[in-house]
Amino acid sequence: MDNGGSIRNDAEDGRRRVKFAVELNHISKSFGSVRALEEVDLHVEQGSIHAVVGENGAGKTTLMKVLYGAINADSGQVVLDGNPVTFKSSGEAIDCGVGMVSQHYGIIPDLTCLQNLILGAEGGALLNLSQAEQRAESLAQKMGFQFEWRRDAAELSPAGAQKLEILKLLWRNSQVMILDEPTAMLSPADGEALFQSLRLLVAEGKTVILVTHRLPEVFGHCSRVTVLRGGKKVAERAVTETNPAELAELIVGKKLEAPSVHTPVLGDLVLEVQNLDVRGYRGDLATKSINLKIQSGELVGIAGVDGSGQRELFRALQGTASVVSGEIIFGNIEATKLRGGSRIQWGLRSIPEDRHSEAVIEDWSLEENASLGLQQLSPFAKNNLIQEKERMSEAEKMALMFQTKHGGLDQPMSSLSGGNQQRFVAARALWNAPKLILAFQPARGLDLAATREVYEGLRKACDNGAGALIVSYDLDELLEHCDRIVVMNRGELIEPGQGQERDRNVIGCLMVGAA
């Protein structure tokens, strides 16, 4: 902040003297007939954190991939430290000191932390692990990180994996670090710690480009911000010269209305969980004697750090994890031992956590994916026969609901971007009067406008008699959209006291077990 601040105080004349670590000039890129980037400029001062914001499909990731050498631009110029460069591959970019951490971490769980760190940059045909460990340790110490280098990376928490990714960039001597939504999986405390480390780095003269959806991060930690919309740069601002409302408007292109305050009309119980114990991946108890009640009409958020047992709770509710003890009751049906298919029949819908592995079949068409999970239900099926005409029209409705951009319903799911897949999956979960909706990070990969639409969809379903249980690692998202929030920490579910269901401080403390 101080770093950026001094530059800003110099006003316009001062900016001329500033050294740019990265200059992207007039970058254009098309995929087929889609113009992903049109004459985009991005100038990043050395030793600063520069935010790049925009909706899904605004071109943020594409622009970063151009800088990283993973995509070749159709036209335009990349200048690093005043020297024009052309990267044919990301390997060349890495050699020039440009590194990127993408949304999905590239950590291989079966390798040790050290092996992950040096993977691809071992520095010779023979491994010298003890030397590598020394260097790794000194890098980590400088950043204030702690790693057990010989342990498997599978044991890392998301925050640990994120830190390891950053060390990987340092290991490769990156001067320019691109972070794509680095805090998407982190608790507020871990996110804060991440930005502390980033500040250490920029103080040393490194440059950070932060791609994010979260405006508080922009205002809390960045010095400048570039806004992309529809593949064009629409604005660049010093952070002190703008405000969240203006930025949100620039991102969306229109004024966002404040969400209306909602008083839910509560109905019958749709879900009751009693003393539920579920075994986790490693065989230990992942949830410990959980009790939870949800009534129709309410959106209940589960706040908590990743790995607190949310995943196992959801799987138990879906019927894909085995329950050790306790009871699950849907409405007035005892459901603890009910098959997954029967739960869906009853009215359970879900937006799964991992879109690629749980929610869609990427090789299949959108049309075939539309009935995934609903395949037994009318009108998708009749006497074990697939009703193709009905499936087609339902798929059309699902694609329309949140404006999924697609090139035809017969095209494979894999041809959609992540955000568009998420829109489709969210629409499917709201299909045909659900009774209970489980949504795991429903806004993952969605921009502000789409996030709001999906939550509005959830709200509407709840007004029509459903109950919703929502997991997110973004506490602010839950605070904005849910009626009440419960907290999971180390497998236990804690309900904040009366009147504190939406108290940010209380919930923040409960999340890390500090209450």
Add this chain to the structure above:
Amino acid sequence: MKRTFAITGLCVGGFVILWLAIASTGVSPVAAVQDLLRGSLGSPKAISDTLREATPLLIAGVAVFLALKTGLFNIGVEGQFTVGACAAAAVALRFPGALGMFMGMIFGIVAGALWALPAGWIKAYRGGHEVITTIMLNNVAAFLTTALVAGPLKDPSQESTTTASITDATKLSHLYNAGPWTINSGLLIGVLLALALSWWLKKTVSGYELRAVGANPTAAATAGIDSKKVMMRAMIASGAIGGLAGSIQVLAFQHRFYAGISSGYGFDALGVALLAGPAAIGLLPGALLFGVLAKGSTQLQILGIPKGITGIVLGVLIIAAAAIRYRRNKVVES
């Protein structure tokens, strides 16, 4: 663009390898290909033989294909074929006539299904890989049936380890038999089976669920599908069809069971299924191609070209097909 280029290169490369392989035997490659085609498709008799050869390949191919769609690699069709053939012969010999034929087929199917059951169960509920278990079961099948045909099932009047031949009334009848043309009903069963499977996978909910398990078991489980049960059932069904292929081999063509009755049909069926493409209809040309090569290779042997050359042809074809099939769809960024 780059990909298309690479695949063209692959096809050309494969062709060159073939050319060189044939030329290395001292025979003109053009003459060899001509002879291969003449031997397999050159006369009504040759075509009949090719179709006869294609029949077990087609039915076994259906078996492999069904498992493949569930994400299972059933290497065990060879063993299921063998136990199916053995069971069919044993039953058909005991009950001569149409009843024996019918019961032979049923027992062949049941034997094949039972032979696949342990592999399916271990895969679904114990996580043991089906490739390993089915390969082991293949060996057990070969030894067990050899022991049976050397002992209780052996025809005492014969020197070699074989059963007696079934009576004419027990044989699976010809569909068409006039002059040099002979086409057995077994082929019709195979064609109907491939068509039925194609329809079932595409149009029924259970077919949809099976394909979901094959394409992404986790997503299938999330969609309320009992992946384990589906895998188990698919493996058993695959084994049943493998057993049917074996029983038809006995009832239609060999009329007896002997050790080594399957000259690798179960393994060639893997190639048939891999070449078939996404829909089961593709099994028809696939099986025909394998039939042509199998029949034609006998002709090549007369020319002095080792039979193994057709193995090279198939290898090249399968690699090229796989390279074309598994091209990734390009992601359109919006």
